[in-house]
Amino acid sequence: MSSLTARVIKLSVLRALALYTALIAMAWCALFPILWALSGSLKNQAEITEPVLIPPHPQWANYAEVFQLMPFWRMFLNTVLYAGCVTAGQVFFCSLAGYAFARLRFRGRDVLFLAYLATLMVPLTVTVIPQFILMRTFGWTDTPWSMIVPGLFGSAFGTYLMRQFFRTLPKELEEAAILDGCSPWQVYWRVLLPHTRPAVMVLAVLTWMTVWNDFLWPLLMIQRNSISPLTLGLVHLQGQYASKWPVLMAASMLILLPLVIIYAVAQRAFIRGIALSGFGGR
Amino acid sequence: MTVTERAPAPTSDRSVLARRQAAAGRTFVAPNLFAVAVFMVFPLGFSLYMAFQKWDLFTPAKFVGWANFHQLLTGDPLFAIALRNTVVLTVGTTVPTVVISLIVAAVLNRKLKGIGVFRTILFLPLAVSSVVMAMVWRFVFDTSNGLFNIMLGWIGIGPVPWLVDPKWAMFSVCLVSIWKSVPFATAILLAAMQGIPDDLYEAAKMDGAGEVRRFFAITVPLIRSALSFVVVISIINSFQAFDQVYVLTGAHGGPATSTYVFGIMLIQNAFDFTDIGYASALAWVMFAILLVITFLQLRFSRRNSLEQ
Numbered sequence: 001m002s003s004l005t006a007r008v009i010k011l012s013v014l015r016a017l018a019l020y021t022a023l024i025a026m027a028w029c030a031l032f033p034i035l036w037a038l039s040g041s042l043k044n045q046a047e048i049t050e051p052v053l054i055p056p057h058p059q060w061a062n063y064a065e066v067f068q069l070m071p072f073w074r075m076f077l078n079t080v081l082y083a084g085c086v087t088a089g090q091v092f093f094c095s096l097a098g099y100a101f102a103r104l105r106f107r108g109r110d111v112l113f114l115a116y117l118a119t120l121m122v123p124l125t126v127t128v129i130p131q132f133i134l135m136r137t138f139g140w141t142d143t144p145w146s147m148i149v150p151g152l153f154g155s156a157f158g159t160y161l162m163r164q165f166f167r168t169l170p171k172e173l174e175e176a177a178i179l180d181g182c183s184p185w186q187v188y189w190r191v192l193l194p195h196t197r198p199a200v201m202v203l204a205v206l207t208w209m210t211v212w213n214d215f216l217w218p219l220l221m222i223q224r225n226s227i228s229p230l231t232l233g234l235v236h237l238q239g240q241y242a243s244k245w246p247v248l249m250a251a252s253m254l255i256l257l258p259l260v261i262i263y264a265v266a267q268r269a270f271i272r273g274i275a276l277s278g279f280g281g282r
Numbered sequence: 283m284t285v286t287e288r289a290p291a292p293t294s295d296r297s298v299l300a301r302r303q304a305a306a307g308r309t310f311v312a313p314n315l316f317a318v319a320v321f322m323v324f325p326l327g328f329s330l331y332m333a334f335q336k337w338d339l340f341t342p343a344k345f346v347g348w349a350n351f352h353q354l355l356t357g358d359p360l361f362a363i364a365l366r367n368t369v370v371l372t373v374g375t376t377v378p379t380v381v382i383s384l385i386v387a388a389v390l391n392r393k394l395k396g397i398g399v400f401r402t403i404l405f406l407p408l409a410v411s412s413v414v415m416a417m418v419w420r421f422v423f424d425t426s427n428g429l430f431n432i433m434l435g436w437i438g439i440g441p442v443p444w445l446v447d448p449k450w451a452m453f454s455v456c457l458v459s460i461w462k463s464v465p466f467a468t469a470i471l472l473a474a475m476q477g478i479p480d481d482l483y484e485a486a487k488m489d490g491a492g493e494v495r496r497f498f499a500i501t502v503p504l505i506r507s508a509l510s511f512v513v514v515i516s517i518i519n520s521f522q523a524f525d526q527v528y529v530l531t532g533a534h535g536g537p538a539t540s541t542y543v544f545g546i547m548l549i550q551n552a553f554d555f556t557d558i559g560y561a562s563a564l565a566w567v568m569f570a571i572l573l574v575i576t577f578l579q580l581r582f583s584r585r586n587s588l589e590q
Contacts, residue, residue, distance in 0.1 A: 022389055027403040030465065034410070036429050037418040051432045097314035104307030105300065112311070119322045123572060125522050125545070126565045129552050130325030130332070136339075153317035178299070184306035213411030215525045220553060231413040235529060238417060245421055252414045263409040267402060274408050275469045 041249035062250040079229040083211040086151035090207045093154030098162025116156045146221040165199035206273035332562035350563035364547045374456035375520040383467035391475045416529030448540035467512045474508035510583035
């Protein structure tokens with residue numbers, strides 16, 4: 001009996017060991033490119049070829065050089081402005097429309113919502129050229145408008161997300177308010193919106209990340225450095241200084257850092273948003 | 283609410299309320315509808331219209347019928363190259379992504395001490411933008427300074443020209459795409475696995491089913507719809523890949539045409555050659571292929587689940 005117990009314990013220890021080994025190997029695969037880049041950002045040009053993960057003399061000057069070679073803070077502020085405006089707009093207009101689709105009855109509502117769902121199928125590939133032509137017609141190419149306005153008034157995906165969430169809220173929440181004579185706006189703004197925080201977080205984090213990381217749209221729209229977002233700035237930096245690996249990696253780390261912070265703070269909303277974004281196409 | 287609507291004779295109060303709600307509903311949807319109409323629906327129609335035109339953005343557009351499609355499918359050698367490369371990238375990303383993410387999700391689904399830390403680490407690549415990711419991987423791939431070649435050097439294998447040699451470039455692009463899409467697929471599969479009730483496993487354990495058997499007999503069938511979703515999304519994303527190719531191997535899908543995929547071809551035709559009609563036709567061919575794949579995949583997975 002005791003030898004059997006010992007064998008069972010030994011077996012489970014072995015299994016746990018195998019699982020942790022697998023987990024560490026997986027974690028290493030996920031992390032090593034980023035760690036290697038971080039390490040590279042602190043090496044000097046000569047140390048780049050050395051297989052050391054922790055540089056003996058961290059070269060913080062590489063980060064200072066980023067600020068000299070590209071207008072980093074300018075681009076940082078541009079990106080914050082674009083991501084901030086689009087995120088605020090998406091959260092407001094998508095939750096407003098989501099509330100209407102979930103709770104307010106008006107003619108054609110359900111047909112319209114189906115049409116919304118259908119547009120989720122349309123790939124970026126088909127819409128990107130006409131969107132470019134639209135911006136050109138408005139005279140918005142190479143202006144901040146092209147980065148803000150297309151996303152400002154909401155999207156089918158965000159509306160879908162918010163509508164699904166509004167439908168999970170109990171109707172009792174608003175019934176009392178309606179009997180008290182609250183207008184639909186008051187019901188939305190004062191009664192229901194405070195309860196939608198989880199969904200709002202998901203939409204906000206996802207939108208912020210999409211704008212922050214977007215590359216194709218700014219590549220087509222923006223020429224001037226002064227209104228360029230960070231991703232575009234990084235690619236231009238690489239075009240000019242392709243062999244300056246330490247500086248390129250330092251710039252990459254600086255662009256990555258804000259998102260890693262958001263990830264650390266709002267991991268749950270972040271992962272849920274990513275999982276849902278499959279529907280969004282991007 | 284349903285009770286009030288079924289009331290036999292609505293008082294005027296109720297109908298005022300209903301009218302007020304309907305007006306509010308239309309107003310609340312209006313700005314959003316405007317955006318979707320202008321930036322999604324109009325582009326969709328306009329793109330289809332452009333696919334039958336010859337237009338260079340500057341001179342007036344000219345109707346050319348099916349000529350763009352004809353040229354694309356029969357007269358453009360680059361189309362065949364892009365199709366082949368795109369299929370290689372799509373299969374080379376989707377298949378490994380599904381296999382790897384199934385394994386990773388199964389391991390992450392264990393109730394182990396510290397599993398939360400591992401989840402946080404494994405999902406971290408989700409936060410990395412495709413541009414930064416491609417930049418970081420360029421550094422890993424670099425022929426003379428990169429980590430991979432340094433490590434290969436230790437075991438006596440000469441430097442591999444990861445991004446420089448046409449034979450290796452697509453392999454490298456696939457590797458990066460897999461690295462990026464595994465955490466996404468894992469997140470979806472893990473969520474589906476967490477929805478499986480524990481007693482199913484307990485019952486199977488009682489019946490003497492081993493761990494591997496339980497995985498294939500319980501886990502995989504029960505997450506089939508999530509799995510099918512992952513496959514479709516992975517196909518859709520890699521089929522339209524642009525950012526990572528652009529940054530890893532350049533705007534023209536080099537070296538030679540080894541990474542010349544549809545995404546690159548589309549942007550090149552539209553914005554380098556300003557052949558808007560031709561690019562729009564390509565966009566619709568891509569859309570059509572994606573629709574067929576999605577449709578087949580959905581039918582296939584539905585029939586499978588019916589057979590169960």
